[in-house]
Structures are given as C-alpha cells and as structure tokens.
Amino acid sequence: MTDHAELTNIFADLSRLARQSVQAVSARVTFEDKGAGSFDPVTALDRDIEKLMRDYLLAKHPDHGVWGEEFGWSNEGSPIHWSIDPIDGTRAFICGLPSWCVLVGYLREGRHQAGMIDCPSLGELLVAVGGTTLRNGEPVVASNCMSLATARLATTDPCLFDKDEAASFSAVRQRTLVTRYGLDALAYARVATGDLDLVIENKLQRHDLDALVPVVRGAGGHVGDWSGGEDWDVGRIVAAASRALYDEAVAVLSR
Template structure:
C-alpha cells in the first residue's frame, strides 16, 4: 500500500463532504437515546471512499460506520469513519476528521487521519507517519507530570471510568477537551502527549493505531493490551508514558 492511494481517498472524501456542506447540513439523530448525529456528508463521504476502494481493490473487505461490512471473509479489510466528530462538523469546528484504517488479518498496517478543515493529512504506511508528506514524531514525553493530556468529553465516561480518568488528569501538567480524532493526530505530531477514551468502535480507532505507532508512540487499551475491548483506548507519546497512565487507570 502506498501513500498516493490514501491521498486519493482523502481527495474523494473531501470533495463529497464539500458538496454536502455547501448544500447545508442537517444532523439526523441515529441514537435510540441521547444524541448521535449523522449527516448527508457522512454518508456521501463513505460512498466515495467505498467506491474508490472497490474499483482499486475489488477483493478487499470494507467495514464502514454508515454502510456496514462488505466481503467480511477477506483477510485484508478497510475500516472507514467518513466523518469522525460529526458534532464538531455541524457546529463549524475544525476538529472533525476522515479516518481510514487498513488491517491485514486483524493487524493494523496503515492508516490515515485527514483533517480537511485545517488542510492536514497524516498517513502511516510501512511503519512511518507523515503529515502532508513530512515525517512526524511524538514528543517522546515519558512522565505524566510533564504530559499534555486530552479526551474528547469527560461526560462521555461512565462514572466509575471517570474516577479512573480523573486520577490521570490530576497527575498531568495540563488537560484539553473537545478535539476528537485531532487529539491523536497531535500525539503523532508531538503537540499532545496522552489521549484516553472509552466506548469507541473499531471504525473510531482503527486508523489511529498505525498513525500513532508510525510516529513512535504507543497505543493500546486500558489494561496494557491491544484488544481495545470495550473501546478503551490510550495513546501516548512513549511506552513509558503509556504504562504510567495504564497503572493509574487500573
């Protein structure tokens, strides 16, 4: 897999989203309770991504947030979140992203965090992450006392999990909220050191794994493993920082 194909995916999704946003977006609630919005931009972007992948790799599987699973028996699977951060998109905020992950027999081998609102694309291929073509690295931060920490929204955690996250929050240097997938991009570029979240689906994190690791970071679940059971994700600038965070979460 080469970077050029991910750049084509970025261009296709951006064009689809741009067309829908120009027409005006309406958030449709797809949650049985609470508010989980989806828009025409989400659906149009996923159709554009699927179309390009299917024309180029007809035998690959695809699992997307909006249109489900195709060719699920294929060992190679694309994981698509056409708009991660739909709430941010409909509020005119720049933190939303197009996420594309590529897995081979469950192993994360490539990924893209595309941030169209700020004209930034991070692509991880062959173990190296680049932003708009230039290699990036994490900060290398190794201790919570020096860490810049982010999570999308503390109110998304169940109470017992929030208590664990607050142990980490009290140990770090500073905390920022509301960045969605942009926070993981900032781990890769060395601007944020630690992200902790839960309740994520595979399409939320599949793209992030290769991007964070390709920049020298560590990403796994709250127990120190890599199954991401329950959607529990910790992304850190270094293995040492990851392990210190996991110890507090436990």
C-alpha cells in the same frame, strides 16, 4: 499484496474524494439523530464520503473487505480489509468546529498495517505507511514525553465515562500538566505531531480507532487498551507519546 507506494497513493485518492465532497456542501448543514437514548448525529456528507471511498476501494481491490460506520460490511471475512469513519467528530462538524476528521484504517488478518487521519478544515493529511507517519508528506514524531507530570492530556468528552471510569480518568488528569477536551480524532493526530502527549478515551468503535493506531505508532507513540493490552473491541483506548508514559497512565487507570 498492497505495497507501500500503492497504499500511499490510495490514501491520497481517498483524501481527495473526501475533500471534494466537503467542498460541495452548502454552509448550512442538516443532520439526523440516529442515536438510541443519546444524541448521535449523521449528515448526508457522512454517507456521501463513505460511499465514494467504498466504491473506490472495491473497484481497485474487489477482493478486499470494507467496513464503514454508515453502511457496514462488504466482503466480510476477507483477510485484508479497510475500516472507514467518514466523519469522526460529526458533532463538531455540525457545530462548525474544525476538529472533525476523515479516518481510514488498513488491516491484514485483523492487525493494523496503515492508516489515514485527514483533517480537511485544517488542510492536514496524516498518513502512516510502512511504520512511518507523514503530515502533508513530511515525517512527524511524537514528543517522547515520559511522565504524567509533564504530559498534555486530552479526551473528547469526560461525560462519556461511567462512574468508575471517571474516577480513573480523574486520577490520571490530576497528575498531568494540562488537559484539553473536544478534539475527537484530532487529539490522536496531535499526539503523532508531538503537540499532545496522551489521549484516554472509552466507548470507541472499531471505525473510530482503526486509523488512529498506525498513525500514532508510526510517529513513535504507543497505543493500547486500559489494561496494557490490545483488546480493541472493548473501546477503552490510551494513546501516548512513549511506552513509558503509556505504562504510567495504565498503572493509574487500573488502580
């Protein structure tokens, strides 16, 4: 069993490994397109970070599973596993924008237990362990915004919604105070820190979301799917500063 102190230390080590890799990268970043029909960039840094973190975790806990975006599974079927997205927001990264993050989730029997959103360009490390989220060692709390009318909403790219999803998202957006785009995982970090109130997205893979769920929940927010449940594999995610705000958003989305 991995205790809270060990988890905190592991996340600190993973952040250190990722940031050391980032510092070694030259100013000019090259990338490949691994998409099939849509642009999906990957860089050498994506692979380097994941390999370093994967090797570290398996050396420390050889019986744990590790699932990463770039290299897939090690020890698939283990009751405890780590979910890695080495760079969430690679499009932002190759454009020189600071919103990309390093994501690591810790799950037991498929349930989210702890997570890390590391924002190297901003010097922020958010870690959720034991039901509490810390930013650079200090507790953070979601805003507790209770209604769409006062909510600050975000989604990474509204063009990713299909026709029906776009109509549902627009119905929510028209009821909110302000909407911002292009933040990737940083939007969820900002829900946890109280600076945004609501994030609505689709087409998320497990490596995109496994770290986000505990970080938002550890700050007092609520995360679920568009139907009010926790069907993570569908990839439609709502993260809200309060359960009341989540329920109101879901009610609009499901109309």
